Amino acid sequence: MISFSEIETTIKRATRSVGFSWGIAEEVGKNIRLLEMFGLPGVKNINQYFKIYNAEKFEDINVFSKSNISKKHYCPIKAGVNFFDQSSTISDFGQLEIINLAFPLLFIPFASRASEIIGKRIFLKMENKEFLFNFNQSIYSNYLSGDIVEKSEKMNLQFLENKNSFSESEWSELYKISENTFVEESEESKQKAAGAGLTDND
Amino acid sequence: MNIQLRDPKNLMKLSKLGSFHQSKLSFLRSFLNEFKDWEYKRDLFELNEKGYGRAVYSFSKEKKTYSLVCFANEISDEERSDRVIATKWDAAFALHDGIPTKEDLERLAFNVPMQEVGRLSYKELTLSRANKSVRIFDHVVDSLSKGNQPNIELISKVGYLYRTTAVYGSGKFGLADRFRIKNREEIYGPFRLEMMLVYLVRQFTFDQVNHIARQKNPNTAVELDLNICRNLGIGNSTGLGMAPFIVNHPILLNNWILARETALKKIREIESATKEELNIFKQCLVRSLKNVTNWNTDSKFQNKKIRQLTEDLEKFIKFLNEDFSFENTFPFNKIYIWAEENVGDECIEYIVSMMMEPYDKIVNPLTHKMSSEEDQHFNIPINRTIEDLRNILEKKYSEILKIDFKKKENNQNFWFISKNKEEPRVADRYEINGSELEQPLAIARDIKKLYETIFTQKNSLKIGKFLTNNNNLRHVVRRAFITEKFPYAEIQDNTIGSQLVPIDMLRLKLSFFGAIKFDPKSDKWLRICMFQGAPLPTDLKSFDNHWIYNSIN
Numbered sequence: 001m002i003s004f005s006e007i008e009t010t011i012k013r014a015t016r017s018v019g020f021s022w023g024i025a026e027e028v029g030k031n032i033r034l035l036e037m038f039g040l041p042g043v044k045n046i047n048q049y050f051k052i053y054n055a056e057k058f059e060d061i062n063v064f065s066k067s068n069i070s071k072k073h074y075c076p077i078k079a080g081v082n083f084f085d086q087s088s089t090i091s092d093f094g095q096l097e098i099i100n101l102a103f104p105l106l107f108i109p110f111a112s113r114a115s116e117i118i119g120k121r122i123f124l125k126m127e128n129k130e131f132l133f134n135f136n137q138s139i140y141s142n143y144l145s146g147d148i149v150e151k152s153e154k155m156n157l158q159f160l161e162n163k164n165s166f167s168e169s170e171w172s173e174l175y176k177i178s179e180n181t182f183v184e185e186s187e188e189s190k191q192k193a194a195g196a197g198l199t200d201n202d
Numbered sequence: 203m204n205i206q207l208r209d210p211k212n213l214m215k216l217s218k219l220g221s222f223h224q225s226k227l228s229f230l231r232s233f234l235n236e237f238k239d240w241e242y243k244r245d246l247f248e249l250n251e252k253g254y255g256r257a258v259y260s261f262s263k264e265k266k267t268y269s270l271v272c273f274a275n276e277i278s279d280e281e282r283s284d285r286v287i288a289t290k291w292d293a294a295f296a297l298h299d300g301i302p303t304k305e306d307l308e309r310l311a312f313n314v315p316m317q318e319v320g321r322l323s324y325k326e327l328t329l330s331r332a333n334k335s336v337r338i339f340d341h342v343v344d345s346l347s348k349g350n351q352p353n354i355e356l357i358s359k360v361g362y363l364y365r366t367t368a369v370y371g372s373g374k375f376g377l378a379d380r381f382r383i384k385n386r387e388e389i390y391g392p393f394r395l396e397m398m399l400v401y402l403v404r405q406f407t408f409d410q411v412n413h414i415a416r417q418k419n420p421n422t423a424v425e426l427d428l429n430i431c432r433n434l435g436i437g438n439s440t441g442l443g444m445a446p447f448i449v450n451h452p453i454l455l456n457n458w459i460l461a462r463e464t465a466l467k468k469i470r471e472i473e474s475a476t477k478e479e480l481n482i483f484k485q486c487l488v489r490s491l492k493n494v495t496n497w498n499t500d501s502k503f504q505n506k507k508i509r510q511l512t513e514d515l516e517k518f519i520k521f522l523n524e525d526f527s528f529e530n531t532f533p534f535n536k537i538y539i540w541a542e543e544n545v546g547d548e549c550i551e552y553i554v555s556m557m558m559e560p561y562d563k564i565v566n567p568l569t570h571k572m573s574s575e576e577d578q579h580f581n582i583p584i585n586r587t588i589e590d591l592r593n594i595l596e597k598k599y600s601e602i603l604k605i606d607f608k609k610k611e612n613n614q615n616f617w618f619i620s621k622n623k624e625e626p627r628v629a630d631r632y633e634i635n636g637s638e639l640e641q642p643l644a645i646a647r648d649i650k651k652l653y654e655t656i657f658t659q660k661n662s663l664k665i666g667k668f669l670t671n672n673n674n675l676r677h678v679v680r681r682a683f684i685t686e687k688f689p690y691a692e693i694q695d696n697t698i699g700s701q702l703v704p705i706d707m708l709r710l711k712l713s714f715f716g717a718i719k720f721d722p723k724s725d726k727w728l729r730i731c732m733f734q735g736a737p738l739p740t741d742l743k744s745f746d747n748h749w750i751y752n753s754i755n
Contacts, residue, residue, distance in 0.1 A: 005374070023675065023679070085582075085669045085670065088585050
């Protein structure tokens with residue numbers, strides 16, 4: 001079995017060798033390691049992408065807008081790096097779309113890491129595949145195949161507001177149960193507790 | 203008294219880092235402290251009359267076991283080489299996580315002797331190989347088989363029966379990734395498992411010579427004297443493979459140096475030392491001198507340093523005996539200040555190591571702070587500004603910004619990975635082809651380039667936006683923000699200049715390992731000795747913490 005450390009080092013070198021800078025190569029090495037740790041086919045997809053990378057021309061998304069459309073396919077690495085670098089401003093859009101992204105699984109770790117940086121969950125949908133990025137702690141997905149995904153015609157990304165997954169009444173009910181660990185305080189104890197003997201004017 | 207930590211701009215120069223010595227913080231010493239109450243066993247010893255075969259040694263505690271699996275092989279003298287390009291070795295080793303099954307042993311017997319071309323599994327933690335010291339191995343076996351102990355003088359000169367040529371860990375060749383084991387308390391210190399492997403290999407070398415001698419002449423053979431064993435270590439040949447490691451692990455480098463500097467600071471802040479503490483300091487100093495006087499090397503570079511160290515130590519001892527009173531307040535601070543003013547870097551750093559000897563309370567807690575989580579600091583803070591970055595560069599890299607990279611000599615070398623062995627190498631960029639494939643280890647040059655690039659950028663520009671058009675500098679932007687938080691993360695020197703002495707980088711790392719007797723064979727590789735003077739596994743329940751100065755040599 002190839003270790004994650006070997007995956008990271010080899011991908012870093014391979015990324016540099018096809019023409020990316022060392023700084024980006026470091027990012028991609030970490031990303032593929034992350035994909036493989038989360039059980040997604042990172043090595044397979046990047047291997048296929050690098051086979052065609054220099055033969056085919058890919059577009060860059062330098063500055064993200066709400067709608068990013070290209071007739072040619074976008075490069076998932078350059079798009080991913082810029083998405084990560086601009087994530088705090090992009091998140092103000094609430095949601096955005098990318099039309100025609102090559103090898104979209106390679107974009108996924110950038111979105112997962114961006115979720116951690118901006119402190120918001122990100123929901124990604126492309127065709128029938130859905131991914132929920134939870135602050136880079138986990139990726140929830142309905143996609144379990146280990147296949148190569150060569151392109152996404154339409155990818156939607158949604159920055160989810162931080163809100164609870166439960167109602168206030170559900171929380172109150174639970175809080176009430178937790179109160180059963182508290183002990184009723186005696187009058188004497190109340191009078192001797194922190195701040196006792198002082199007035200609010202002290 | 204509040205003593206400041208030493209300034210990274212001076213301390214992190216390569217010539218200074220290349221003067222570091224082992225200390226109480228060293229990994230092989232902290233390894234022995236951690237494992238002293240583990241149960242040591244020789245579980246399997248199946249060698250033939252010539253000493254070839256397999257053996258298993260283990261350390262166990264409660265439900266945990268680490269097992270060293272050894273394979274001793276027959277090779278011809280012509281096949282024996284310390285070069286990393288070698289393909290056969292006298293012995294090969296893997297540290298297995300747990301007790302190996304019969305199937306594990308069969309799998310390892312096939313893969314371990316092949317080293318880099320074999321494949322290990324997540325159940326193996328470290329991998330190594332070693333060659334016999336031709337100078338003494340046969341002599342020791344012959345002497346023992348005839349009922350005699352070997353020639354002490356010869357043994358002292360060499361210092362080991364076997365010399366390792368690489369010790370691999372952390373996911374290499376399929377070994378367990380660090381994340382699988384990093385939360386184990388007993389190995390929460392850098393290179394613990396590499397140290398364990400080397401330590402158990404040392405015991406194997408003693409068992410092997412005893413076994414061969416007995417097989418050779420069962421009627422007369424005697425076992426190698428235990429005191430001689432204790433004074434033998436394991437040799438190691440180390441090349442440039444180690445050098446990029448300290449550049450590629452900036453936070454780890456910081457944590458090692460910071461531990462050393464914190465210890466020094468706290469010791470200098472001690473107002474008065476007890477009699478016992480002073481005795482330990484003086485005794486260790488005197489006993490350690492043997493490690494300097496018996497430091498043999500043919501290297502002119504190292505011999506010059508040893509001569510200077512010897513002279514400086516004489517000067518220091520004279521000062522202690524004639525002009526210094528330990529009744530002084532803050533005695534170690536006064537010693538340190540005297541050293542800064544009167545002796546060279548080799549001696550200053552030697553004294554710093556000695557000053558740690560009496561202070562378990564200060565040093566031991568620091569050994570647990572010498573690991574790192576590099577990944578936690580990987581993300582570039584995209585919302586910071588160019589002004590922040592400029593301030594960091596001017597504050598943390600001021601020495602580096604003075605280097606003129608338009609001068610040929612400051613750009614002389616480049617680091618690359620060799621195609622035939624996948625090992626780091628350094629070469630003259632004006633003579634050797636391949637500098638377009640340079641590794642990102644010219645940090646000083648790239649930091650300077652970053653500084654020049656941001657010169658014309660708006661202060662308020664966000665880093666994320668700056669990177670859109672400057673991803674060629676992404677790797678050094680990341681480093682700058684790491685160095686902001688970790689003062690000793692960066693070598694404050696030019697790693698590609700014509701004056702570069704790569705073995706300074708190796709020496710730094712090896713001093714933290716706890717190696718002694720650095721013996722440079724060129725400016726690109728050296729030999730060292732590890733565990734010389736160390737207690738044997740059967741001594742571990744009770745041993746002298748200052749064993750490194752026990753050498754009889």
